Amino acid sequence: MGIFSNMRKPKGKLGNIQLKSMNKEHTPLALWNLKHLDIKPDDIVLDVGCGGGININRMAEKAKKVYGVDYSIESVKLSREVNRDLIGQGKVEVLEGDVQSLPFEDNTFDIITAFETVYFWPNIEKSFGEVKRVLKTGGTFMMGMESNGSDNIPMKISKKLIDMEVYSDDELTGFLKANDYSNITVYLRDAKNREEIIKANGEVKRIKDDYDHASFSDKFLEWMTITAEK
Numbered sequence: 611m612g613i614f615s616n617m618r619k620p621k622g623k624l625g626n627i628q629l630k631s632m633n634k635e636h637t638p639l640a641l642w643n644l645k646h647l648d649i650k651p652d653d654i655v656l657d658v659g660c661g662g663g664i665n666i667n668r669m670a671e672k673a674k675k676v677y678g679v680d681y682s683i684e685s686v687k688l689s690r691e692v693n694r695d696l697i698g699q700g701k702v703e704v705l706e707g708d709v710q711s712l713p714f715e716d717n718t719f720d721i722i723t724a725f726e727t728v729y730f731w732p733n734i735e736k737s738f739g740e741v742k743r744v745l746k747t748g749g750t751f752m753m754g755m756e757s758n759g760s761d762n763i764p765m766k767i768s769k770k771l772i773d774m775e776v777y778s779d780d781e782l783t784g785f786l787k788a789n790d791y792s793n794i795t796v797y798l799r800d801a802k803n804r805e806e807i808i809k810a811n812g813e814v815k816r817i818k819d820d821y822d823h824a825s826f827s828d829k830f831l832e833w834m835t836i837t838a839e840k
């Protein structure tokens with residue numbers, strides 16, 4: 611198990627350090643992903659592959675209740691620590707579980723999020739089906755990642771170091787369609803031109819993206835957000 615491949619399922623002390631670092635380093639991307647999600651005060655939210663738990667914390671500011679689930683016990687522990695007060699207030703719960711078999715009833719959540727985790731999911735098509743099972747009808751599934759499938763240099767390096775799969779927006783859209791999700795919208799950040807490309811209903815739009823990019827390395831990463839409805 612190398613330093614980088616530990617990110618697939620963080621373990622031990624090293625896993626704890628990596629998760630804390632991801633809580634910080636993924637912040638610019640996560641806030642950009644969250645820009646595309648309308649969280650309402652009555653919403654029950656699930657964050658799959660919740661890692662260090664900071665996104666649970668962010669979403670709990672807006673939602674009625676936020677659940678986190680992760681198959682790494684190290685992630686579950688840190689997410690519980692980061693959200694200790696909200697857990698005490700009954701606003702957050704964090705469970706150990708795999709996306710292939712989520713520990714929830716059918717039709718439970720208004721919103722399900724997946725930040726920087728889809729690369730690691732086995733059998734994506736089946737996993738998206740499992741997400742749909744626990745999503746309410748009309749609910750939204752949102753995934754965010756710092757790649758748009760293009761085989762650029764940072765991604766070539768990441769794929770070599772980290773045991774991960776990088777999908778294009780077309781591939782992910784295909785897996786969503788295979789599960790009969792509707793209203794699929796893809797948001798791609800064109801960092802070079804400071805634009806956002808929005809793909810929806812067979813149309814492609816470009817808008818100005820004046821999002822303030824916080825870190826140097828983010829300038830080279832191709833961010834993507836995809837939202838889809840059950």
Ligand SMILES: C[S@@+](CC[C@H](N)C(=O)[O-])C[C@H]1O[C@@H](n2cnc3c(N)ncnc32)[C@H](O)[C@@H]1O
Nearest residue numbers: 619632659661681682685708709725726727730
């Ligand atoms: C790169 S980390 C991202 C963590 C966090 N979402 C973030 O944005 O910082 C990937 C997380 O997904 C979790 N994960 C990977 N495969 C999973 C699966 N099959 N089921 C549940 N969690 C999974 C890992 O344990 C890890 O905590």
